[in-house]
Every structure is written in C-alpha cells, then in structure tokens.
Amino acid sequence: MIIQFVAAVSIYASSPDADPGARAKASVDQIRSGVPMCFQEEDALVFVGSTDSSLVECLQSAPSQTRKLRITSNGGDAALAIQAARMVTARNYALIVRGVCFSACANYLVPAARSLEVEPYSIVGLHGAPEEGEAFIKLIQDEVERQQRQAFPDVSEALVAEGRAKMRDIVVGIVASHKQFAIDHDVGGGWYSLKDFHTDVAAFGPNDFAVVDPAYLARHVPQLQVVDFWSPADARDREILAENAHGAALHYRNQAIDEEL
Template sequence: MRRLAGLLALALLAGCATTGTNGTTRPGLAAVEVDGDTLVYRGPIEAWGFEQAHALLEMDVGIRRLAIASGGGSIEIGMLLGALVRDHGLDVRILAPGCYSSCANYVFPAGRRKTIDPGAVVAWHGSAIQERWDVPDEHEEALELYLAEARARQAAFFRSIGVDEQVTVIGQQLGCACTWFLTAEDMARFGIRDVEVPPGYAATQVAVDDQANVRLLELPATLPPPPAF
C-alpha cells in the first residue's frame, strides 16, 4: 500500500511549477497564494500544495486566515495541513464550491473560526476509520497495516483539535450512500464549533458534476456508536 501511495504521490507531483510574486501554482493542481492576511489554497490536498502553504506561513507572520476550495486528497497531507491551521491559530473560510473529503476531515475543523461562503459546502464521505474498503484481495493485508497506522495518527489529530472523528463516517453509519454535509448545529454535536454558514445553507445545491451526490444529512437524536477497531 505504501508503494501504491508513493506512486500516486509521484504522479500528482509531476508537472512544471510557475511562481508569482505572492504565491505558486501548477497547471491542474493546487494553487497557493497570499492575499492580504489570507492564505488562499485552491485544488487537491497534496504534498506540493502543503509545502507551498507551509513555506508561505513561515515567511509571512501576518497571515490570519486560510481560504480554501478543495475536493480533497491525501489523508496524511490533510492532517499535516490541518495541523498547520491549528498551530498557526488560523480562521478558515470555505470558498465555493466547497471543502470535501480530507479538506472537510482535517482542514476545516482545525480552524479557530470557520466561515462557509454562499454556494459552498463542507462535505464528508469517509476516512481512515471507515469500515468498508473496495480493494483487490491481494492488497487487503497491506491495507490493514497502512490503516492501523493511519487510524492512530487520525485519532491523535482529532484529539488535538477537540473534535469527534465520527463526523467523518457518520453518513456511512446511517446508510447514506452519499457525500454528506451537516447543519452548523449538527457539526457542533461532534465538537466543530464557531461555524458561520450562509442563509439557506441546508438547501445548498451543489453545481459541480462530480459532486452531484452531495446532500444534507439529517441526524437522529441518538447517534450510533463510533466504529471500534
């Protein structure tokens, strides 16, 4: 699994970088720049984008906020980017069309104050603690070894930000074959607080083709127990 992940990372990291006066971008991948007191990140959660964000934060002590639009990406890099947000005490602003997968899991909840723009959503669809993984039989043993490490790191990360990691799998536990988002009140049930959502957030229509199965998840009064490993 590590070899497979490494090959995928190399594929994502391929390409030519171009540098501007206040940020860096690569065609088709993450674009990272500074706009006033805001670090702006658009694109996948991957090593190159994280490295640029880290470098800009180290250079510019005036950054107070991360504005991000991302479809997600690596579990490990998501936690690293979330740790940057946590350690620098950044507010997080979610740009349209939104923050999905590892962005929702690790970056959004790490923010000090969190704002979601009109037309954007924060949506989850699983994490290292999900119970079902569709992999060929020959990779199952390697996957289990990888997940044992990833689950331990993920648990430690969520403890560090005071958030219940069950938020990353609650839709699966409730039988939602979807990518789900939550009201601010339901986010708070998992410890994700200080969230400002736009008017009509619960009825947000996602206008991105590959996110067509995104919908609001209505939680029951009593939640199922978290996954146990």
C-alpha cells in the same frame, strides 16, 4: 508547486451579483483543471487543490502576516491533510471555505481551525474517514491491487503480496494518526461516522457527501468559532450547489428526525 496568479484573478473577478454561485463555481472549476493554486491575498493564504503535498507546501510558503486560510478542496490524502491541519492549528489560522471543502478537507482542516466561515454557495461535505479493523484494510488493499493489476497485467503474485503488506502498514499508520487527531481536537465521533446524520442514504460512497449544516457542526466540533455559515435556503440554492459540485451526490440532513429523537 505551480502557482497560477492569472487563474486567481479570474476567480475573484467573477460577479456574485450576476451569478450567485459564480465565485464558488470558478474555484471548483480550478480544481478540475488539475493545477493547484497557492497565493497570498492580504492576510489570507489562498489554496485551491487537493489535500496532498501541494497543500503542505503552500502552508510552508505562507508569510508571517498570514492569519487566514481560504480553501477550495475536493479532499485527497488523509495523512497529508492531517499534517496540513496540524500546521493550521499551530499557526492559529481562521478557515474560509469557498466552493467546496470535501472529504479530508472537511475531516481535518475544519476542526483544526481557529474559526470557520463558509461563503455563499459553498459546501463543507463529509463522507466518512479511515476506520479500524480488517474489513477497512482489506477494502483498501483490494482497490490498490485492482489498480496494480490493471496497470501491470503481468505483475507477479509476489509483488502483489508485497504491495498488500505495504498497504496494510500505511493504512494502520493513517488510522492511528486519524484517531490521535480526533482526540487532540475533541472531534465528536459522528463527524467521521455520520451515524447521526439522518438522511436518504444508508451509507456514503466515494461520491456521496453529507452537507454539513451549522447545527451538525456545533454538535461535533463545539469548540470551533463560526464567523459565518451560509446554508441553502430553498430548492434553487440546492440546484446551484449541485451544479457547483460537478456530479457529487449531495445529501442533506433530515432535521425533523433529530427533533423526534
């Protein structure tokens, strides 16, 4: 793993008074560099990057005095995110979100934590989770096959079939781990299905994110202690969040619909 202390200093030297979203934006910009960061700041382990092996390695490297995980993550590998989340639970870490905690980060790291703090101009964003059934398996198989044929135009049909079979086994395993995680952490189904996240889209794609608010969190992860949860107060706040999200489509819950139901 590459640990960048210089980049870390630039993030924490940003003045939130000059630009309310500066610290959050600097953290998200680091993700776009493609180089993960992992370092210790007092009793907090700080990680900036995807939920892949670098996150697991970062947690494994944490000193014994660590009590918190401060994270900026666009998500990534679900299986490794679940592994990392179980480490967070075992160590009883508090979670602090700076910038973004998207996709697998929100799915698993948030429910696994002892407590949650969402810093100013930061987002917890959901867009679904691994699903049971042939339709989901085929969706993943088709995408992997597309990438395989694009990279290797002359690939044999036998190798394509072998790849699809292996991907089936991988997806089935991830779905089983996902289901067990939800049971172990008493996570409400809506956290993953978003069936009661009333908003302006019929379905969430890879670049669509449901922006979690405190009430939605309390409904689906009721056992999680919330230390502080910043939420946008006006249109300007939402503009800053959109700028920090680097093109991700952010969707907000229509709470008026909830009140009518």
